Amino acid sequence: MTQKIRIAIDGPAASGKSTTARLLAQKLGYLYIDTGAMYRAATLSVLRAGIDVHDEQAVVDHVRNIKISLKIVDGIQRTFLNDEDVSDQIRTPQINQIISVISSYPGVREVLIEQQRELAKEGGVVMDGRDIGTVVLPDAELKVFLVASIKERARRRQLDLERQGIKMDLKAIEQEIKQRDKLDSSRAQSPLKKADDARELDTTNLTIKEQVEIIYRWALEKIEKGAAK
Numbered sequence: 001m002t003q004k005i006r007i008a009i010d011g012p013a014a015s016g017k018s019t020t021a022r023l024l025a026q027k028l029g030y031l032y033i034d035t036g037a038m039y040r041a042a043t044l045s046v047l048r049a050g051i052d053v054h055d056e057q058a059v060v061d062h063v064r065n066i067k068i069s070l071k072i073v074d075g076i077q078r079t080f081l082n083d084e085d086v087s088d089q090i091r092t093p094q095i096n097q098i099i100s101v102i103s104s105y106p107g108v109r110e111v112l113i114e115q116q117r118e119l120a121k122e123g124g125v126v127m128d129g130r131d132i133g134t135v136v137l138p139d140a141e142l143k144v145f146l147v148a149s150i151k152e153r154a155r156r157r158q159l160d161l162e163r164q165g166i167k168m169d170l171k172a173i174e175q176e177i178k179q180r181d182k183l184d185s186s187r188a189q190s191p192l193k194k195a196d197d198a199r200e201l202d203t204t205n206l207t208i209k210e211q212v213e214i215i216y217r218w219a220l221e222k223i224e225k226g227a228a229k
């Protein structure tokens with residue numbers, strides 16, 4: 001029987017993680033888990049509850065009591081917060097501004113990492129985030145770290161926002177991304193960091209199809225190696 005491996009895809013904001021992870025999962029018939037969406041849903045819930053984001057204890061207590069789930073609706077993965085579809089509400093500049101504060105709290109990470117490991121326990125998953133290869137799934141059979149230039153990442157995010165009807169200046173997006181990368185990389189718990197055994201891929205000059213194809217080949221190598229054991 002072919003082995004179902006676990007694939008971890010990490011990298012900075014807008015490097016192409018979720019697009020690649022989703023398409024790769026489709027190609028392999030695996031489950032795709034967008035951990036960024038989970039942190040985003042937790043952040044939305046904290047904001048809606050009117051909690052002071054700097055009150056760590058209150059934030060952690062709140063996140064312990066919410067239900068976040070990822071479900072496929074009409075072939076597309078959607079994010080649910082207490083059974084409400086919040087997939088669109090979680091991708092706004094307002095969430096981007098404070099998410100790194102919320103996700104730096106160890107108590108918040110503990111809750112979400114436990115759920116992420118539970119979702120991956122059967123194997124056959126592609127999970128994307130910041131700490132998947134280092135902390136969430138340190139034994140993942142394939143670890144990928146995506147990077148791209150800041151200019152290209154800002155351009156991609158601007159197009160994403162435009163598609164949502166949000167106009168934002170390129171320089172402001174660049175600043176927001178830089179600030180978030182800095183906070184994500186410098187936090188004490190689970191910082192954004194390439195795992196020692198991760199393969200790095202620069203997507204700056206690649207098309208989506210090309211980057212998916214490269215990682216798909218890496219995955220097949222791992223699967224074949226596992227089957228040959």
Ligand code: CDP
Pocket residue numbers: 012013014015018035036037039040099100103104128129130131132180184
């Ligand atoms: O799509 P983008 O790369 O902009 O962000 P995302 O993957 O949706 O993640 C949003 C934020 O959630 C990140 O900036 C991190 O602060 C946090 N995050 C995290 O701390 N750990 C993860 N495994 C995934 C996301």
Ligand code: CDP
Pocket residue numbers: 011012013014015016017018019020156157160203204205206207208211
């Ligand atoms: O998840 P992460 O924030 O790392 O990036 P993403 O949301 O997958 O990608 C950001 C945007 O860049 C999406 O609209 C992708 O379609 C686009 N993109 C890409 O991922 N790779 C390319 N080579 C070109 C564009």
